[in-house]
Amino acid sequence: MRVLSTLRFTLLRLMRNYIVLLLLLAVPIALLTVFSVILSGMVDEAGRPYFDQTALTMVLAFQLFGGSTVMSYLNEDLFARNRERMTVAPFNRTLYAFSILLAGSAFSFLLGAAIMAYTRLVLGLVWANWGWTLYLIALMAVLSSIVCVIFVCGVKSFSTAERLSEVYGVGFVLLAGLFFPMPQHAVFEFMGSYGNPLTLSVGAVRAVEIGNWNEAWFQANIVLAAIGFLFPVMLVMGRRRLR
Amino acid sequence: MTLASMQSVLKRYGSCAALDYIDLEIHEGEIVGLLGPNGAGKTTLIQALTGILPVDQGRISLFGDSRNPFSDANKQKLGLVTQEIAVFEELTAKEGLEFFAGIYGLRREEKKKRVAEALEFVGLSAYANKVPHKFSGGMKRRLNIACALTHRPRLLIMDEPTVGIDPQSRNHILESVQKLREQGTTILYTTHYMEEVQEIASRVVILDQGQVVKEGTVQQLIETVRHEETIIFDVADPLGIPLRQVESIAGVRQVSVSGSRITVISAAGAGNLDRILSVVQQHSGVLGIQADKPNLEDVFLTLTGKQLRDREGSR
Numbered sequence: 001m002r003v004l005s006t007l008r009f010t011l012l013r014l015m016r017n018y019i020v021l022l023l024l025l026a027v028p029i030a031l032l033t034v035f036s037v038i039l040s041g042m043v044d045e046a047g048r049p050y051f052d053q054t055a056l057t058m059v060l061a062f063q064l065f066g067g068s069t070v071m072s073y074l075n076e077d078l079f080a081r082n083r084e085r086m087t088v089a090p091f092n093r094t095l096y097a098f099s100i101l102l103a104g105s106a107f108s109f110l111l112g113a114a115i116m117a118y119t120r121l122v123l124g125l126v127w128a129n130w131g132w133t134l135y136l137i138a139l140m141a142v143l144s145s146i147v148c149v150i151f152v153c154g155v156k157s158f159s160t161a162e163r164l165s166e167v168y169g170v171g172f173v174l175l176a177g178l179f180f181p182m183p184q185h186a187v188f189e190f191m192g193s194y195g196n197p198l199t200l201s202v203g204a205v206r207a208v209e210i211g212n213w214n215e216a217w218f219q220a221n222i223v224l225a226a227i228g229f230l231f232p233v234m235l236v237m238g239r240r241r242l243r
Numbered sequence: 244m245t246l247a248s249m250q251s252v253l254k255r256y257g258s259c260a261a262l263d264y265i266d267l268e269i270h271e272g273e274i275v276g277l278l279g280p281n282g283a284g285k286t287t288l289i290q291a292l293t294g295i296l297p298v299d300q301g302r303i304s305l306f307g308d309s310r311n312p313f314s315d316a317n318k319q320k321l322g323l324v325t326q327e328i329a330v331f332e333e334l335t336a337k338e339g340l341e342f343f344a345g346i347y348g349l350r351r352e353e354k355k356k357r358v359a360e361a362l363e364f365v366g367l368s369a370y371a372n373k374v375p376h377k378f379s380g381g382m383k384r385r386l387n388i389a390c391a392l393t394h395r396p397r398l399l400i401m402d403e404p405t406v407g408i409d410p411q412s413r414n415h416i417l418e419s420v421q422k423l424r425e426q427g428t429t430i431l432y433t434t435h436y437m438e439e440v441q442e443i444a445s446r447v448v449i450l451d452q453g454q455v456v457k458e459g460t461v462q463q464l465i466e467t468v469r470h471e472e473t474i475i476f477d478v479a480d481p482l483g484i485p486l487r488q489v490e491s492i493a494g495v496r497q498v499s500v501s502g503s504r505i506t507v508i509s510a511a512g513a514g515n516l517d518r519i520l521s522v523v524q525q526h527s528g529v530l531g532i533q534a535d536k537p538n539l540e541d542v543f544l545t546l547t548g549k550q551l552r553d554r555e556g557s558r
Contacts, residue, residue, distance in 0.1 A: 009345075084323060084327075089346045090316070
């Protein structure tokens with residue numbers, strides 16, 4: 001009950017964190033608007049508009065960075081500035097950390113949904129399956145938050161954890177071949193097919209677009225399995241750090 | 244009744260003992276002033292007493308409970324004003340206090356009432372709906388105090404609550420501490436400003452190098468050095484003064500230099516001012532002489548051989 005009362009304030013803090021809003025909402029919206037102009041009328045070999053693919057990838061790619069706010073709040077409240085006050089308070093800090101994880105993931109998901117809504121309402125993009133795409137955004141948001149909690153609990157220095165989270169986000173964007181094509185190598189191909197949450201999520205949405213639900217579930221379930229595997233790792237590391 | 248106690252508490256960092264077999268008791272209704280220079284172990288003591296820092300040896304008891312002193316029931320009665328300002332920058336003053344009231348289990352109506360009281364108490368009612376990043380340092384410090392008050396703790400621990408603030412906010416904080424005591428709150432107040440302790444503390448504990456050097460009321464502590472007098476010389480060339488020669492004068496207990504000041508502690512009534520002055524004058528021009536009645540600073544100097552804080556940093 002005591003932890004429940006903090007949820008409202010965590011969400012308020014997230015909503016008033018203008019840097020987060022700038023990086024996870026304003027920047028993608030600005031980029032998508034620019035791309036919608038540049039890629040207007042261009043189609044790929046299959047006849048699909050380039051912008052549709054770009055918008056899908058960008059909406060999902062920004063979810064890779066959603067966990068950074070969870071990491072930052074956990075550090076501030078439980079390991080840095082507010083640590084002493086929180087330690088002295090009669091409430092369950094593990095549950096509180098979990099509530100930050102939930103609020104942060106939900107917030108990241110809402111930003112993703114807002115970007116989707118913007119592309120539909122302003123840029124006129126037609127999403128093949130809203131529900132499925134939102135499900136994948138949710139998976140990506142939760143995965144990113146869990147990974148960031150592992151970083152912040154796993155290393156002593158917060159700046160190292162921040163760098164690791166950037167490596168996680170930028171690394172998977174790079175491996176997805178968004179900046180430049182990856183070399184044709186078994187390792188990169190394996191990562192693209194089974195180890196990169198971004199390519200898996202994009203693949204799952206595309207599979208639904210062509211009606212291949214088996215492939216879509218397969219790819220989405222790999223992301224879900226990653227969450228399932230990393231969740232207990234996060235619990236162990238979190239409990240160890242909060243002890 | 245004893246609200247908090249430490250018995251032979253040891254806390255080491257490597258080979259350095261931050262708390263060196265400390266014994267301390269805090270009784271209900273007191274304001275205990277914990278006095279010590281930077282690095283004396285004040286913050287470590289507070290962290291040990293509140294369960295933030297595990298200790299290596301010894302026994303800690305809170306509210307008579309030494310088996311599980313940091314239980315939620317005991318934490319409910321404890322308030323901590325941290326040395327570092329720990330407020331939420333994105334939340335208004337009121338929302339920040341509501342957050343802390345919530346984690347102490349206060350329900351809606353009670354929460355509202357206590358938050359309003361706490362804001363009123365620290366003089367921030369007019370700023371209830373403002374976010375702290377627009378506050379001055381002193382206002383942030385006051386809000387930091389209010390965060391520890393919404394649940395009305397029986398024992399309030401304040402870790403250097405007046406560091407780096409303007410005199411007006413400092414006076415407000417000291418008045419608030421007095422008011423809290425009148426309302427029945429027991430307070431452990433740490434500082435390295437002896438004027439504050441002299442003003443508010445009902446008992447003083449002097450800490451140095453992780454040890455309790457002396458404790459008692461301000462008056463009792465001053466009594467211990469009443470047989471001494473402090474003579475302060477302002478000199479033109481402090482480095483030219485042969486300190487050993489001054490120390491060798493009969494009755495002189497201690498000589499220290501801080502900036503252009505030479506502080507000499509001498510046996511009261513020894514009548515050796517002339518002798519000391521002649522030695523000082525031989526080696527430097529004397530710009531001023533001052534003989535002080537003993538105060539806590541002198542007590543500290545006598546007990547530890549150190550100034551409580553650098554003169555340059557004094558207010």
